[in-house]
Amino acid sequence: MIKKRSAIALSLIIAFTMLLAACSGGTGSNEQAGANGKKGDKQTINFIHWRGEDTEAFKSIIAKFEKQNPDIKVDMTVYSSGDPYANALQAMILSGEGADVFVSAPGAQFNNLLKSQSFEDLSGSPLLENFTPELIEAGKSDGKQYALPYQLVYNVPVYNKSLFDKLGIQVPSDWDGFLAMCQKLKENGITPILYGYDVSPGQLINTLVMNNMPDKDTFTKFQTGEVKATDPWFVKTLEQFKLLVDKGYILKNATGTKYEGALALFAQEKGAILAAGSYAMATIAKQNPNIEQGLLAPITTSAADMKYEGIHTTTFMLGVNAKSKYKEGATKFIEFLTKPEIASEYANATGQLLTVKNVKYETKELGIQGQWSSKKTVFQPRLINTNKKIETALNESLNMIVSGTSVEKTISTTQAEIDRNLTK
Incomplete structure (x- = not known):
């Protein structure tokens, strides 16, 4: 009987300990507390886009980014292009959750997001120096740079x-x-x-x-x-x-x-x-x-x-959610994507010409497009x-x-x- 009571007591202690651990936020969304500046905490930024065919390329790039930035984790979500993506993005933007870094198409989609004040103003950011200036005009409005076209199509x-x-x-x-x-x-x-x-x-x-x-x-x-x-x-x-x-x-x-x-x-x-x-x-x-x-x-x-x-067209326009709690980490991720060696990796893995300077194109198809x-x-x-x-x-x-x-x-x-x- 004593052994049985001891076992029950031990079980209750373990269960109570697990409950305390869960409440303390050791995993899940509270990992994102790093955005509040607490040393040692990790923040999670959400990256959403519509190019499912680029998933493996982005996984490789995200792994490199996380290795260089151990305090930041990147969660990537991919939606089908067109209305499925536009609808999901709009819902996330309105809620202020789930889309720290996102992409938009030029024209109507960019304009609608601009009207809803979804973009963080990136004007004056040092990362703009990584782009060919005339190729990122589509992401501008009233002289301010809100989005950064990444692909040249x-x-x-x-x-x-x-x-x-x-x-x-x-x-x-x-x-x-x-x-x-x-x-x-x-x-x-x-x-x-x-x-x-x-x-x-x-x-x-x-x-x-x-x-x-x-x-x-x-x-x-x-x-x-x-x-x-x-x-x-x-x-x-x-x-x-x-x-x-x-x-x-x-x-x-x-x-x-x-x-x-x-x-x-x-x-x-x-x-x-x-x-x-x-x-x-x-x-x-x-x-x-x-x-x-x-x-x-x-x-x-x-x-x-x-x-x-x-x-x-200059498209796949990278933007930072103006409502994001993690703008610094989001901007850092975009800056990483525009480094010549990373941009070159992405371009050659996906077959896309880019608006980024000093990209080295190696595939036959990119050579044809470059002409x-x-x-x-x-x-x-x-x-x-x-x-x-x-x-x-x-x-x-x-x-x-x-x-x-x-x-x-x-x-x-x-x-x-x-x-x-x-x-x-």
Whole structure:
């Protein structure tokens, strides 16, 4: 009986000790007390983004950061791009929890976060010296630097150079040449353009409009009513795209094909052109290392009337949550990402060009993308539009055409949606 009572007493002592330990905050969220300056405590900063394909690269970089900064732990959370990410980010920002370092896209998403005062002002921070100044303009507002674009992307369709060489096809320099190229591909049993309904519209619309729109700021005027979907240049753009659809140059069942499926078809060499951008090249190379890739933008005018050869975007814009309790640690993590040796590791592991100075690019795909730095490109038109609903309506006009809707109906539907969402 005495032994039994002793065992019970010992059990109660152990349980009570464990309860005290739990209440003392030895693990979990109270590890973050380091932000209050207590020596020896560890703070945890949350890093959220949308690039799941970069997870392993970031894990390696985070391990290096934590080794150099033993008082800081980085928790990374990845969401699907688009609305899932935007919705999760907005909830975290509003709550003030779960997003110390986050990324945003330029345009509407950046503008909405700016309005809600989500960004810590990074103006004057020494880490700005690590960037090429003209490549981080998209993260500025009223002369202040709120976000730091990390990636330089060319939103230009990817093409199978090996296939082109085999068929003796040259990259076309005008609209007639583009149509002739598509016809030759089709005659050889190859789908000219692979298209994923969830990503391709927002990518392809840029190259389709770049030489048709009156000036590089045209898309901002959709939201004020100064420019309409009924304007001749936009009608022409949709008519040209409709021609591609009607001639069978766009993937059949495109409205039922997601981007990942279209990319897989391209990697399997079941199509000649993927309506995406340079960001896709590294993933394609992983799926099929034997493909020789290039970037090819449809020129919708004559060669003489061409203004731009392609589209560029500075995106994956790093920011510090203005409501974060751990701004110092968050800023330190961003600064670590911009060190040339770390940025080089990230670039070569993920196949992304960066806005950071002194990055050493080593992969074949990055070498191809780097050649576009000497070409005449314009910043992605749809992203200078800061009204998300109007941006979506313009993108969806391509999906309507793909689904068989007439140009006239598409124009009227698109303009009606724009009218409902005009910026007051």
